Amino acid sequence: MKIHPCKIFFPALAISGILLAGNVVSKQAIFPLITQVHASEATYSDNQLKEWLRSTGNEMVAIVNADYSKTEQKEKFLPILNKYVDVDGIAKFCLGRFWRVATSDQQQEYTQLFHQVLVNSITNRLGEYKGVSFTIGEITSTEGNKKSIQTTLKRPKQPDVVIQWIIEIKNGSPMVVDIIGENASLAVTQRGDYTSFIARHQNDVSALIAALKRQLQNHS
Template structure:
């Protein structure tokens, strides 16, 4: 079972209908500008930590509040559980969200040591359903630029990252498929996934 958070993504971007073009276009420009500004701010903070001369352990500590503030981990977690979120008991939901936070944090902080001298360029934005997709190119020394999309939602009341698109696959969609397949193989038992996540966290170094 794969319980790590992949960095790949595939997401279809939705266009505004012709009939609503004037209103939709005005909304898209405003939402797109706000989303690009948010990604620029969040990205600069992340890069500032990643490129700093502090210890790896301190980098991990400094990344945590940024993730909690600017990434809607609860929403990503609910999405990743898919239809099983509705069948889970309130106790299972609470436990799952807590475990998912730790799994996601581990997956992200484990990668920090692989990055140094990172720069990024914010490009265009486009509607992605009710959210906004912001294109960026992430550059690392000696490697080709990585085209990455950040899916930004404002449903929580402020802009937050709800997905990352890279290498043609969606972080949350890929993870939902992994979790769904695992639970299905275990007779639809959500507790089986919770046990697996518990074990993954316990074995994390």
Template sequence: MKTSFCRFLFSAVAVSGMLLSGNIVSHSPFAISAAQAQTTYTTPQLSQWLETTGNKMVAVVNSDVSAKEKKAKFLSVLNEDVDVDTIAKFCLGRFWRTATPDEQKKYLQLFHQVLINSITDRLGEYKGVSFNIGKTSKNADNKFTIETVLHRPKQPDVSIQWIISTESGQPKVVDIIGENASLSVTQRGDYTSFIARHGNSVSALIDALQRQISRHP
């Protein structure tokens, strides 16, 4: 079973946080806190939000704390700025509706763990990466697309589109499009195909995710 979304999520989210080459802007005038949550945002606000989110990730990547502390800090950023539960439910596709409440709970917990493991495994690979923010546009479904270009040392640039939802009252990443492919759609294909090959059993996917986590150092 593949975990391409987890790998791509880190490549696009955590890596692109190196916008200011480690210069963390902790008090940006456009930074949006929970206390300032609102239902509508201007495109400059959303662009600055994405920059600020990336800078928070840079602080973790470039810090001298232990791997355990980095993992905890990255999990905090993910929970605040990425709608992991919405992504996880989407990735399960139609099987989310057929899963029992207990299976849904276990799956969400495991998805979070697999995601953070995938991220922290690759923390050392992304120094020297930067990115530029392009235009922000509103989609027909009231989500927003923010275009960025990742610059990687000694590698070709990569165009990434971030899909942002503000339905919760503050911006959250709900999908990433890289190389013309939706990463959540790609991961959903992996998960639903796996379940279909195992008798339409969500518990089979849960068992596979648990094994993957148990093998993680």
């Protein structure tokens, strides 16, 4: 059985890398009013978070538009994902209750595989989102002191897609922790897929790890 970790989240993340190519603004210009306190206490205004979301794509856009091989794209995308997306946190969330029963070695191996499959999923789809436009809408507060930023993707000859980016301040910096598409949390949806798969395999986390390994081995 083929496993598709965050199969909706990853393409959406790839789209963001292409679409968030608005005005190139330095971090110094975007965040001049951030309170200079301990990193864990840093605060961002709504406008600053919107500009952060717009600017994060610039680094990805440079990779998308460059003449890189798939291998080179993966190598360059991974540090960007680690910088702007809470990949470890999402991986842990997607494993659900089985994170607590997994051994420390299993947790580490699963998280590493999660990173690799994520990068594969993104680089496989980069060529599919040319010619789209992107607008940033309202920002609202959500539970757990997170922020939700609404965006609209306009795709050639296809219906618009509304996506909400869930942002949380972690270690003093904004991080993407989830995406809401079609009124569904993509992280929650993926967690359901993962936990169901493990439950069908005698609650054995190693079954998921083996499936992810097979997917990586079969990846072209």
